Amino acid sequence: MLVKVYGSAIHGVSAQTITIEVNSDQGVGYYLVGLPDSAIKESSHRISAALKNVGYKMPGKKITINMAPADLRKEGSAYDLSIAIGILAASEQIKAPNLSEYVIMGELSLDGSLQPIKGVLPIAIKAREEGYKGFILPKQNAKEAAIVNDLEVYGVENIKEVIEFFDKAKPLQKVEIDTRKEFQEKINYFPFDFSEVKGQETAKRAMEVAAAGGHNIILIGPPGSGKTMLAKRIPSILPPLTLKEALETTKIHSVVGKIGAETSLMTVRPFRAPHHTISDVALVGGGSYPQPGEISLAHNGVLFLDEMPEFKRTVLEVMRQPLENREVTISRSKFSVNYPASFMLVASMNPSPSGYFPDDPNNTSSPYEMQRYMNKLSGPLLDRIDIHIEVQKVEFQQLADKRKGENSQTIRARVMNARKIQEERYKNHSINYNAQMGPKExxxxxxxxxxxLALIKNAMEKLNLSARAYDRILKVARTIADLSQEKQITSVHIAEAIQYRSLDRDFWNV
Structure with a gap:
């Protein structure tokens, strides 16, 4: 007897339906075809033990399983449940007249219980698109899938529940989530606030400008000046995620299994802070079976590179194209996948190997050592960072001051007003904020x-700026004007934007 069960495979951040054809025939043997990987090939042992422990058995017949389309490689243990149900239905141990109405996925333990799987949200979206009635999956993933409306989602703990659902029409409990309610409840939760930062008014202003226009920013200052503290608080002043952005972000984190059992939808912008020992593949994505990297996990959020010169140069250089294109393409001989990577880069660094500015009496680094340290960051990469800001050490009087600084909520209100101006400006363009502007815009x-014009011409000549740096100054000036709610860019806005190009000054050419 031949039966068909439906599962799904992840390709990039999208899903593709997989038809699992199970045929039971006279003879002996177990044959699994359709480009399965080792984890799927090993499923027969898990399935056999799981069925035995819930009162069923592997049939003593010839079992042939084909995973179509046969030219697409299938990966992972998430097909255990679909194969097991297919075997039971094909061997007529259970009746499953409505099997074709459901997508079934889950990893089996030897006792028949189900383990969580990855990529649930893209699978649920695909199931709804293709008109399936429901999605049966491990209970730990049910909330994540339930954010997709018009699809019945059933979270199960054991294969026996699935068997009884199909064989005896014993109902499963449907999981339902009020997506909009949950989204609105958690959208404004942040563990850090700018009011906790003492002093650093100039750096706070630069952070506000960066957040308002989605600009990349690098903070340069001695140890203990508050660079990391400032960076960790930037999500609290960014505009809240839209529901569309939240779904995009959740899909990426779902593919790599970063969604918790108690979470259904990511409601705050991601903040990723990889260690400086990270490899280039881990940063941009890839591998034998491509997975999203840190820059894609930071999509619609912030990528924070602490002590940027300590990262390997090759790691930093692979970011150059994603910073421009806001997506990364991973190519292999037989296929390629695209991962979104529209993130805000926030980086920090010391001014020298000793940690101090060139004119600081504590600086013990020679001019040669300082130049070699600065050369770890290439000119083309620094060109792609719109704002360079010096963060001076905090004086005792500022640290001892008990008064609270301006809080994140107040700054965020100004940022959101600036973003609204940008949304209105670009409503007929394919961009959303100033940092995304191209030459035409x-x-x-x-x-x-x-x-x-005279002011920026003078700066270009004195600082020997590139054409890309010129564009960055104009973009930042446009954002400063938006924060001031002024339609025309003035010399005041240009002057402030030029001040945010610290690393282009002769001061650093020691």
Missing amino acids: IEQFCCLNDTS
């Missing part, structure tokens, strides 16, 4: 008067 929306 810069020409259209960053018009300068004669005074501003």
Whole structure:
């Protein structure tokens, strides 16, 4: 007897339906075809033990299983449940007249219980698109799948529940989530606040500008000046995720299994802070079976690189293209996958190997050592960072001051007002905020008067800036004007934007 069970495979951050054809025939043997990997090939042992422990058995017949399409490689142990149900139905141990109405996925333990799987959200979205009635999966993943409406989601703990559902029409409990309610309840939760930062008003202003326009920023300062403290608080002033952005972000984290059992939807912008020993593949994604890297996990959020010069140069250089294109393409001989990577880069570094600025009496680094340290960051990479800001050490009077600084909520309100201006400006364009502007948008929306042109021309000549740095200054100036709610960019805005190019100054050419 031939039966068909439906599962799903992850390709990039999308899912593709897999038809699992199980045929029971006269003879002896177990044959699994359709490009399965080792984890799927080993499933026969898990399935056999699981069925025995819940009162069923592997049939003493010839079992042939084909996973179609046969030219697409299948990975992981998530097909255990679908194969097991297919074997029981094909060997007529259970009746399953409505098997074709459901997508079934789950990893089996030897006692028949189910283990969580990865990529649940893309699978649920695909199941709804293709008109399946429901999705049966491990209970630990049920909340994540339930955010997809118009799809019945059933979370189960043991294969026996699934058997009884199909064979005896014993109902399963449907999992339902009020997505919008949960989204709104958690959207404004942040563990850190800018009011906790003492002093550093200039750096806070730079952070506000960066958040308002989605600009990349690097903080340069001695140890203990508050660079990491500032960086950790930047998600609290970014605009809240839209529901569409939340779904996009959740899909990526779902593919790598980063969604907790008690979480259904990511409601705050991700903040990723990889260690400086990270490899280039782990940062941008890839591997034998490609997975999203840290830059994709930071999509719609923040990627924080603490002590940026300590990262391997090859790791930093692979970010250059994703910073421009806001996506990364992983190519293999037989296929390629695209991962979104629209993130805000926040980096920090010391001014020298000793940790101090060149004019600080505590600086013990020679000019050669300082130049070699600065050369760890290439010019093309620094060009892609819109804002370079120096973070000075905090004086005792500021540390001892008991007064609270401006809180994140107040700063966020200004940032959101600036973003609203940008949304209105770009409503007929394929971008959302100033940092995404291309040459056409810069020409259209960053018009300068004669005074501003003279000022930026002088800066270009004195600082020997590249064409890309020129564009970055205009983008930042546009954001500063938006924060001031001014339509025209003035020389004041240009002057402030130029001040945010610290690493382009002769001060660093020691």
